[in-house]
Amino acid sequence: MILYRTHVNILACIALGSLNLLTPSCSDYLEREDDGKLQEEEVFSRYTKVNELVTQLYTDMYLNSLGFNTIYSHNIGTVCDELEANKADADAPYKILNGELSADPTSIGNIYGGSGFGWWWTFYQSIRKANKIIWGVDEYNTPDHPSTPGLLSKRIGETYFFRAYYHYLILRWHGEMVYSDRLYSLNEDPSTYAVRESVHTSVEKICNDLDEAASRLPVRQEGEEFNRIDKGACLALKAIVRWIAAQPLYNGGLRDAEGNPTGISPLGDNDTRVGAQEYKEYKPERWQNALKAAEEFMEIVDMGRYSLYKQYSETEFVSNSGDKVYKRLEEMFRDNTFYNNESILTLLNSKDTRWIQDNIPESYGSGQTRNQPTQEQVDQYEVIDGDYGRDIYTASNYDDKNPYVNRDPRFYRDIVYMGAVLMGKEYNVAEGSSDALVNSTVRDTRSTRTGYALRKFVQNDWSINASISSMHFPLIRLPELMLIYAEALNETDGDVNTIKSMLNQIRERSFMKPVPPEFDSDKKLRREYIDRERRVELFFENNRYFTLRYKGVMTNPIEESKEQDYLAMPEETRAQQWFDEKKEQYPQTQHYIHGMQPVLDENGAIKVGGKSYRMERFEGKQLAPRRVTYRDYFFPINSNEIAKTPSLKQNPGW
Numbered sequence: 001m002i003l004y005r006t007h008v009n010i011l012a013c014i015a016l017g018s019l020n021l022l023t024p025s026c027s028d029y030l031e032r033e034d035d036g037k038l039q040e041e042e043v044f045s046r047y048t049k050v051n052e053l054v055t056q057l058y059t060d061m062y063l064n065s066l067g068f069n070t071i072y073s074h075n076i077g078t079v080c081d082e083l084e085a086n087k088a089d090a091d092a093p094y095k096i097l098n099g100e101l102s103a104d105p106t107s108i109g110n111i112y113g114g115s116g117f118g119w120w121w122t123f124y125q126s127i128r129k130a131n132k133i134i135w136g137v138d139e140y141n142t143p144d145h146p147s148t149p150g151l152l153s154k155r156i157g158e159t160y161f162f163r164a165y166y167h168y169l170i171l172r173w174h175g176e177m178v179y180s181d182r183l184y185s186l187n188e189d190p191s192t193y194a195v196r197e198s199v200h201t202s203v204e205k206i207c208n209d210l211d212e213a214a215s216r217l218p219v220r221q222e223g224e225e226f227n228r229i230d231k232g233a234c235l236a237l238k239a240i241v242r243w244i245a246a247q248p249l250y251n252g253g254l255r256d257a258e259g260n261p262t263g264i265s266p267l268g269d270n271d272t273r274v275g276a277q278e279y280k281e282y283k284p285e286r287w288q289n290a291l292k293a294a295e296e297f298m299e300i301v302d303m304g305r306y307s308l309y310k311q312y313s314e315t316e317f318v319s320n321s322g323d324k325v326y327k328r329l330e331e332m333f334r335d336n337t338f339y340n341n342e343s344i345l346t347l348l349n350s351k352d353t354r355w356i357q358d359n360i361p362e363s364y365g366s367g368q369t370r371n372q373p374t375q376e377q378v379d380q381y382e383v384i385d386g387d388y389g390r391d392i393y394t395a396s397n398y399d400d401k402n403p404y405v406n407r408d409p410r411f412y413r414d415i416v417y418m419g420a421v422l423m424g425k426e427y428n429v430a431e432g433s434s435d436a437l438v439n440s441t442v443r444d445t446r447s448t449r450t451g452y453a454l455r456k457f458v459q460n461d462w463s464i465n466a467s468i469s470s471m472h473f474p475l476i477r478l479p480e481l482m483l484i485y486a487e488a489l490n491e492t493d494g495d496v497n498t499i500k501s502m503l504n505q506i507r508e509r510s511f512m513k514p515v516p517p518e519f520d521s522d523k524k525l526r527r528e529y530i531d532r533e534r535r536v537e538l539f540f541e542n543n544r545y546f547t548l549r550y551k552g553v554m555t556n557p558i559e560e561s562k563e564q565d566y567l568a569m570p571e572e573t574r575a576q577q578w579f580d581e582k583k584e585q586y587p588q589t590q591h592y593i594h595g596m597q598p599v600l601d602e603n604g605a606i607k608v609g610g611k612s613y614r615m616e617r618f619e620g621k622q623l624a625p626r627r628v629t630y631r632d633y634f635f636p637i638n639s640n641e642i643a644k645t646p647s648l649k650q651n652p653g654w
Contacts, residue, residue: 044140047152053133054155057162058228060126062347064119064169065475073358073370075540081376082535082544083454084593084620086369087445091623097590098624103636103654119173120637123166127180130163135183157216158229161237164209167202168241172546175634175651176274179205191647198275200286203245207293210238219305227346232300236344236476239293243484246290246491247550249633250275252282254552259524266552267630272652284492291488297481306478308509309338318460321412322421325460326511329413333457334471343477349470356462359454361416362446363434364423365464371540373415373452375575375594375617376586378403380535381411388516389507391532393583400579401614402605403596409511414539416453418598418615419608423460427453428608430598437597441621449620450595456540479506479537483530490526499526503533510537549633553588563587575617590628593620629653 043049078085078093085093101107136142137156145151163181170177176196184193214234221228248254252261261282265271273279300306312328321330332338339346360367383395384406392398397406404417412420420427429437429451438447457471486502489495496519504514515529531551535544548554566587569577575594578586586594598606598613606613631653642650 040136041140044136044142047143047145050133050137050142050152051155053129054158057126057129057133057159060129061162061165064122064126064166065347075371076542076545077540078371080545080548081374081588081590081593082539083377084372084374084450084595086372086447086449087443087623094624097626097628099627101636103639103642103650105638105640119635120170120641123170124180126166127163128183130159130166131180131183133159134163153216154218154225154228157213157234160209160213160216161229161234164206164213164234164241165237167206167209168237171199171202171206171241171244173635174637175199176649177202178648181205181209190645194645194647196274196649198278199250200245200275200278203241206241207238210234210241214238219300219303227348229345230305232297232305233345233476235293235297235300236481239290239297239481239484240476242286242290242293243488244550246286246488248552249550250279251286253280254556257558259527264557266549266555266633267652268555270630270652272649274649287488287491290484291492291494294481294485294488298485301478301481306344307341308478308505309335309342310509311335311337314511320421320424321460324412324421325455326409326413329409329510330460333474334459339472339474342479343472343474344481345474345476347473347475349472352470353462356458357464359458360422360462361427361435361448361453364425365462367453368446369435369448369453371454372448372450373454373539374450374620375452375596376588377535377539378411378415378417378452378596379585380532381408381415382512382532382536383407384513387513389513390516391528393585399605400576400617401601403615404606408536410536410539412455414454414456414536416455418451418596418613419606420455422453422455422458423462426608430600430608430611430613433609437595439595439597439618439621441623443623448595450593451597452595454540474541480534480543482506483534483537487527487530490523490530493523496520496526499530503529506533506537548588548590554590554628554632555630556588559588563589563591566592571619575619579617590632591626593622593626594618595620 043053074085074093075083077083079096085091087094095101134156137152142152144153167177167179176199178194178196179202211234213229214231217229217231217234219231221230245251248261249266253264254262254266256262263280263282265276265280267273267276271279309332310328312326312331314326316327317323318325318327318330332342357365358368358370361369379392382389382391383398385395385397389408392400392403399405404411404419416422416427418427418429427435429435429448431437435453436447437451438444438449457473459471482502482505486499489499489502500515500519507514519526519529534547538544553559565582566574566578586592595618596615597618598608599616600611601614602612604612604614606615631651634651634654636651636654637648639650642648
């Protein structure tokens with residue numbers, strides 16, 4: 001099915017159910033050096049050895065979750081409208097966006113996994129490990145922990161979780177999959193089992209594995225078991241998977257202007273997926289299933305297992321931030337209280353001092369400004385308009401020339417903008433400054449191309465000589481599940497007060513004003529607020545890239561029509577003209593990136609470096625054209641795997 005690191009086809013690896021653990025090409029991951037002479041039976045006859053095998057699955061999660069460094073040092077958000085990348089690291093994001101990515105195993109060099117596109121086979125390696133553990137424990141009747149009965153059942157539960165989790169990763173990146181829930185014999189014909197199936201079939205299998213895992217695991221892991229998978233992680237992932245299955249990509253196709261399913265695939269006439277016809281049919285029960293799964297998770301919340309982080313008050317601000325960044329918002333990702341109560345699944349020690357240097361502006365300590373927020377992202381942060389939060393297009397007090405006032409407090413935590421105070425220093429992107437904006441096709445590697453720099457996860461007290469410990473990174477956290485619950489309620493015409501409560505709780509935690517009264521009576525408006533809340537709350541957490549695809553936004557005829565209107569405007573002025581005339585977000589076709597630049601103006605409200613400025617929108621000049629098409633809904637399967645296993649079907653367009 002997939003190419004193994006030693007160039008042994010993974011079909012062999014997933015098939016070797018009776019193989020001795022000594023075999024180096026397929027099972028070296030199931031052994032330690034000092035176990036080299038242990039036979040299979042000897043391993044599975046010991047609880048301690050099985051425990052070590054399960055621990056390796058935790059290690060795999062760290063390697064396979066593809067966190068913030070998915071594409072070299074860039075976040076996956078640089079391949080959508082969340083972020084712009086600079087020219088560091090061999091231009092991997094640009095190569096993906098301009099169509100240089102292919103299914104060839106050497107495409108874009110060592111993008112991940114050692115031989116080009118390694119994601120597919122890397123996931124199946126971990127799945128095979130899980131299957132081997134489940135099979136071996138049953139085959140050899142592995143004894144429980146001698147002094148703590150019940151630990152073996154927990155480890156089996158964790159293994160079922162990981163088998164589901166790695167299939168979920170395949171779902172995210174590749175869509176349809178081969179669901180591998182057993183070990184295969186080398187005597188079996190691969191064409192009988194190495195066949196991709198409907199996503200809905202796979203989703204049921206993922207959920208079955210998660211139910212099995214949840215039945216074996218406690219609500220909270222305590223003592224020496226702390227930070228291991230618990231029941232909440234299982235139910236959270238189940239809700240996420242159900243939510244994915246209810247989205248337009250798999251449930252009814254593209255939506256019209258009112259949000260109704262059209263039955264048109266986001267891939268158009270190019271949809272060659274196994275379940276293409278099934279996905280065009282809208283089934284309300286898919287949203288009902290998502291709602292039920294979210295409710296199951298919320299029962300865990302009601303038991304007190306999870307809660308939103310609320311340390312520090314509205315009077316406490318980060319030092320050297322110009323009293324703009326609330327201490328609560330900066331500290332939450334560094335506080336163990338957050339990881340104990342709000343984070344559901346966490347990558348430990350994921351961000352270090354070097355990562356901060358990669359992302360801060362150049363003048364702040366040899367920074368490289370690698371992940372640059374776009375205007376598209378900045379525009380999603382609402383304005384505090386009286387007692388409510390409203391989008392920038394309808395707020396009565398929003399001034400596009402002076403746009404960085406009265407914004408959602410998370411804006412000041414997430415974005416470094418013209419005049420923002422970071423580490424006690426004003427950020428200045430005006431011409432002549434050391435951090436001056438570059439809007440050209442030159443091969444610049446350090447300056448911002450949007451007028452913004454990243455602040456989220458960056459520590460305000462960092463310095464080039466600082467000894468700052470690594471930060472954790474949340475893979476799944478409570479607000480995502482609250483938003484899934486709200487969206488599922490909205491799509492099933494559920495209780496509006498509960499929907500509103502979910503959003504307002506998340507907003508209140510960030511000192512943001514609640515949704516306005518018109519929220520109560522307008523389902524379409526509720527959708528807009530839910531989508532915007534997801535984009536703001538989960539910014540830079542590897543969410544937007546996938547959400548765009550699940551919702552079929554990029555190829556929606558509505559967005560394509562908007563793009564034609566956009567292109568009809570004069571190129572040099574259309575970025576600002578679009579805002580002034582349309583009062584709506586830019587076309588979401590992913591072909592353009594926008595920013596804001598300071599313009600000297602004696603009457604300008606923005607004062608930086610002793611000068612006055614107004615802000616003006618611009619369209620970012622592309623280093624290479626963005627050729628995002630229907631094929632970019634999924635990453636390809638390595639072509640070597642298709643060649644080795646013809647029963648596999650390549651993703652559309654690759």
